[in-house]
Amino acid sequence: MDKAMEIKRISPEMFEFAQMGDKLHDKKLETKPVGYFKDAFRRFKKNQASVIAAIIIVLIILYAIFVPITSQYTVGFKDAEFKYLRPRSLFLEKFGIFEGGLEMTLSQNFYANMVGIGIAAEDQNGEGATWAEGIESEYYPILKIYEKTTQTVAGESSNSWICDVSSYYKMGFSYKEVAASEYDKILAWQEETGIPVLYPMINRGSSDTPSEWCNDYSDANCWYATKRGVPVNYASNAAGYELLTVEQLESGAKTFQDIYLRNEDGEVQYFVSTAKGGTMCTIRVMTYNYYIYLYGHEPSYIFGTDGSGYDIAIRLANGIQLSLILAFSVFFINFFIGTVYGAIEGYYGGVIDLIMERISDILSRVPFIIVATLFQMYLVATGKASTIEALLFAFVLTGWLGTAYLVRTQFYRFKTQEYVFAARTLGASDFRLIAKHIYPNTLGTIITSSILGIPGVIFTESSLSYLGIINLDGTEQTSIGTMLANGNAIMAEHPHVILFPALVISLLMISFNLFGNGLRDAFNPSLRGSEG
Amino acid sequence: MVKYVIKRILLMLMIFFIIMFIVFMLIKQLEPEYSMDKTMADIEKARREAMGYDKPLLVQFGIYVKNIVTKWDWGTSFKMRKYYGVVDVIAERLPPTILINFYSLILSIPLGIGVGIYAALKKNKWQDHVLSTVIMIAISVPSYVYAFLVQYLFGYRWQLLPLTMAPLSEAGGWFSWTMFKSMLLPIMSLSFGTIAGMMRFTRAELTEVLTSEFMLLARTKGLTKAQATVRHALNNAMVPILPSIISSFVGIIGGSLIIEQIFSVPGVGPVYIQSINLLDYNVFMGVSMFYTFIGLATTIVVDLSYGFIDPRIRMGAR
Numbered sequence: 001m002d003k004a005m006e007i008k009r010i011s012p013e014m015f016e017f018a019q020m021g022d023k024l025h026d027k028k029l030e031t032k033p034v035g036y037f038k039d040a041f042r043r044f045k046k047n048q049a050s051v052i053a054a055i056i057i058v059l060i061i062l063y064a065i066f067v068p069i070t071s072q073y074t075v076g077f078k079d080a081e082f083k084y085l086r087p088r089s090l091f092l093e094k095f096g097i098f099e100g101g102l103e104m105t106l107s108q109n110f111y112a113n114m115v116g117i118g119i120a121a122e123d124q125n126g127e128g129a130t131w132a133e134g135i136e137s138e139y140y141p142i143l144k145i146y147e148k149t150t151q152t153v154a155g156e157s158s159n160s161w162i163c164d165v166s167s168y169y170k171m172g173f174s175y176k177e178v179a180a181s182e183y184d185k186i187l188a189w190q191e192e193t194g195i196p197v198l199y200p201m202i203n204r205g206s207s208d209t210p211s212e213w214c215n216d217y218s219d220a221n222c223w224y225a226t227k228r229g230v231p232v233n234y235a236s237n238a239a240g241y242e243l244l245t246v247e248q249l250e251s252g253a254k255t256f257q258d259i260y261l262r263n264e265d266g267e268v269q270y271f272v273s274t275a276k277g278g279t280m281c282t283i284r285v286m287t288y289n290y291y292i293y294l295y296g297h298e299p300s301y302i303f304g305t306d307g308s309g310y311d312i313a314i315r316l317a318n319g320i321q322l323s324l325i326l327a328f329s330v331f332f333i334n335f336f337i338g339t340v341y342g343a344i345e346g347y348y349g350g351v352i353d354l355i356m357e358r359i360s361d362i363l364s365r366v367p368f369i370i371v372a373t374l375f376q377m378y379l380v381a382t383g384k385a386s387t388i389e390a391l392l393f394a395f396v397l398t399g400w401l402g403t404a405y406l407v408r409t410q411f412y413r414f415k416t417q418e419y420v421f422a423a424r425t426l427g428a429s430d431f432r433l434i435a436k437h438i439y440p441n442t443l444g445t446i447i448t449s450s451i452l453g454i455p456g457v458i459f460t461e462s463s464l465s466y467l468g469i470i471n472l473d474g475t476e477q478t479s480i481g482t483m484l485a486n487g488n489a490i491m492a493e494h495p496h497v498i499l500f501p502a503l504v505i506s507l508l509m510i511s512f513n514l515f516g517n518g519l520r521d522a523f524n525p526s527l528r529g530s531e532g
Numbered sequence: 533m534v535k536y537v538i539k540r541i542l543l544m545l546m547i548f549f550i551i552m553f554i555v556f557m558l559i560k561q562l563e564p565e566y567s568m569d570k571t572m573a574d575i576e577k578a579r580r581e582a583m584g585y586d587k588p589l590l591v592q593f594g595i596y597v598k599n600i601v602t603k604w605d606w607g608t609s610f611k612m613r614k615y616y617g618v619v620d621v622i623a624e625r626l627p628p629t630i631l632i633n634f635y636s637l638i639l640s641i642p643l644g645i646g647v648g649i650y651a652a653l654k655k656n657k658w659q660d661h662v663l664s665t666v667i668m669i670a671i672s673v674p675s676y677v678y679a680f681l682v683q684y685l686f687g688y689r690w691q692l693l694p695l696t697m698a699p700l701s702e703a704g705g706w707f708s709w710t711m712f713k714s715m716l717l718p719i720m721s722l723s724f725g726t727i728a729g730m731m732r733f734t735r736a737e738l739t740e741v742l743t744s745e746f747m748l749l750a751r752t753k754g755l756t757k758a759q760a761t762v763r764h765a766l767n768n769a770m771v772p773i774l775p776s777i778i779s780s781f782v783g784i785i786g787g788s789l790i791i792e793q794i795f796s797v798p799g800v801g802p803v804y805i806q807s808i809n810l811l812d813y814n815v816f817m818g819v820s821m822f823y824t825f826i827g828l829a830t831t832i833v834v835d836l837s838y839g840f841i842d843p844r845i846r847m848g849a850r
Binding site for chain 1 (some may be wrong): 535562581676677683816
């Protein structure tokens with residue numbers, strides 16, 4: 001009798017459960033299983049530098065989104081008179097920072113002129129104001145005097161003042177050419193709000209005030225009699241004039257002698273008609289208050305203004321928007337193309353792989369700058385695409401190669417694994433194998449490498465616009481590279497123009513690199529468990 | 533070995549040729565009708581005919597390649613330097629580019645490697661953490677930001693160094709002291725990134741070697757840490773570092789467009805920008821192929837140098 005038959009004969013009743021009454025000590029796992037991405041996120045959170053970098057990136061993105069919405073300025077807004085203004089915030093200036101000041105060394109005449117602006121501002125009626133009133137004035141341009149120095153050159157001593165001068169108030173007054181109706185409007189506005197705008201006209205080169213009394217009659221701040229820039233009092237001694245020193249003026253012993261335009265009754269005049277019939281007239285306005293009249297708010301630019309009078313803060317937000325939109329578009333498109341291309345290469349292998357590899361070989365050898373230039377020449381110059389589109393095409397043409405290469409390697413690694421064979425035996429289609437079984441394994445690597453590519457895109461875009469190969473400068477559009485190029489030329493006198501764009505782009509690059517590195521460490525499974 | 537080298541070079545030439553064909557065709561589509569200079573009309577006409585401007589594009593390309601192969605003639609500049617050969621236009625711009633990049637490498641490679649070794653030896657101590665953070669930032673910050681910084685500080689603020697590079701006629705020779713001094717700022721701005729990159733690379737490679745088993749063996753047989761590091765670790769760490777140094781030296785003729793622009797270095801970069809702005813397409817074509825060639829040459833030199841430096845890496849086996 002063989003064994004099999006014997007086993008068959010065992011009746012079911014003879015079987016019994018071995019552990020029927022035993023207590024089971026191991027429990028079913030009650031915690032949730034930790035997925036790949038959750039695990040990666042957990043590891044990422046441990047990396048403090050990367051978390052800080054991520055926060056900075058989010059802050060910069062928020063800046064780029066919300067500044068254009070909340071700002072009182074627009075990208076195209078500029079006032080040519082308010083150029084090279086220093087950073088100023090109406091709120092922060094109460095604490096003594098962001099006052100819009102710039103350090104200047106003032107000569108005696110220049111110093112007197114600055115105080116003169118303050119005095120003239122207090123003297124709208126032409127009745128005269130004292131030196132002390134000028135210094136007390138809200139419109140007195142000097143914020144702080146750091147140091148008063150005395151040099152002696154060839155026996156003559158001269159003073160100079162190292163001061164913090166407000167770039168907003170130092171413009172003082174200016175001449176405007178307006179229609180007569182506009183003049184009435186300003187007058188009405190001035191009475192309504194109580195903000196002084198219109199100031200007495202200066203007697204420019206008539207018989208009463210010879211041209212020698214003032215160096216430059218186009219300068220609306222030159223409202224007192226001068227001799228080669230030195231304040232003077234005329235007709236007070238035999239020589240016809242007396243030179244005034246700052247000390248005399250300061251002590252109140254002497255005052256500026258105004259050269260305002262007056263009628264027969266000695267009343268100051270606020271306008272001079274320039275066209276026949278009095279339709280147009282020249283007025284002398286306080287530049288600062290005229291700005292308030294025009295735009296309805298005080299000028300205060302948190303990052304200052306550039307050489308054209310654009311608000312740097314909002315231009316910067318615009319430039320960041322461009323950089324980030326470009327970077328993320330490139331990221332997604334490259335991600336998509338690279339994945340599909342690499343998956344096909346890696347999965348099918350053989351001749352297909354060989355041909356596709358040669359194509360990417362050639363593409364990867366074309367220097368990017370040449371691609372970018374050719375696209376600009378081809379698409380933008382001929383009007384087939386906008387500058388940004390052409391730049392995007394250039395990035396996309398070769399950008400996906402890295403992703404494709406990574407995907408291909410990962411596919412080679414995973415496609416011969418047993419679980420893939422098992423799935424194939426169960427009848428899974430090629431597409432299902434690629435999408436469901438192999439591709440998810442490559443995701444972590446690709447995401448990190450793509451994110452590490454973002455700073456490169458931002459850098460390249462800013463370099464190209466700096467070099468002028470792509471032109472993104474306009475009233476409605478700018479880029480960080482363009483701002484850097486504009487700022488570089490005037491760096492010596494106005495470093496703030498280049499400071500903020502350079503700072504932001506450095507921050508962006510550092511944060512994206514740190515963030516990408518953090519992600520790479522988090523997604524790299526070889527680190528699993530090494531940190532306890 | 534020889535077969536492999538020849539194969540690589542032929543492949544490189546093939547890729548170079550294909551890229552040349554594509555760029556040539558694209559540029560020729562765009563090339564404008566140059567207005568003929570009246571006084572020089574005869575010369576200009578002759579030049580154009582020699583380059584086959586009146587023939588179909590494919591024939592033009594044939595002439596272009598033939599001229600390069602037989603006469604090393606890359607065409608004529610019609611705008612930037614009238615009737616100069618493109619080769620001359622590029623060649624006269626090479627010295628400043630090469631010099632600046634060469635000085636920068638000479639400065640930054642030893643420094644980078646030195647600091648890298650130091651960081652690797654102090655791994656996970658505070659010195660290493662400080663250095664790694666600094667390096668991380670130094671690598672990320674774009675080179676032009678350094679350029680602005682040094683230009684502002686040394687040029688404007690302290691007035692120590694000239695803002696832009698001195699013209700050759702004023703400096704009196706490429707190797708004069710005035711010239712060198714005026715090159716210092718671009719050299720500095722180029723060096724920051726290279727030092728940082730070199731240091732990170734060295735640190736990564738050396739830490740890996742230091743933890744390997746043969747180092748333990750070296751210590752076990754009685755070598756001090758310094759002896760073991762110098763005799764065994766450094767040699768092995770240099771295997772991937774040396775090719776990258778070699779490739780940097782090949783890359784120096786390419787230069788940095790943006791640094792040259794900032795410091796008005798009369799190098800190859802500005803030629804490229806000018807050729808675009810003036811639409812001098814022959815020069816543009818020439819510089820484009822110049823950059824392509826450098827890119828190709830760099831990769832091939834790196835790949836080949838691996839084999840020479842470390843015989844264990846077999847040629848042709850991927």
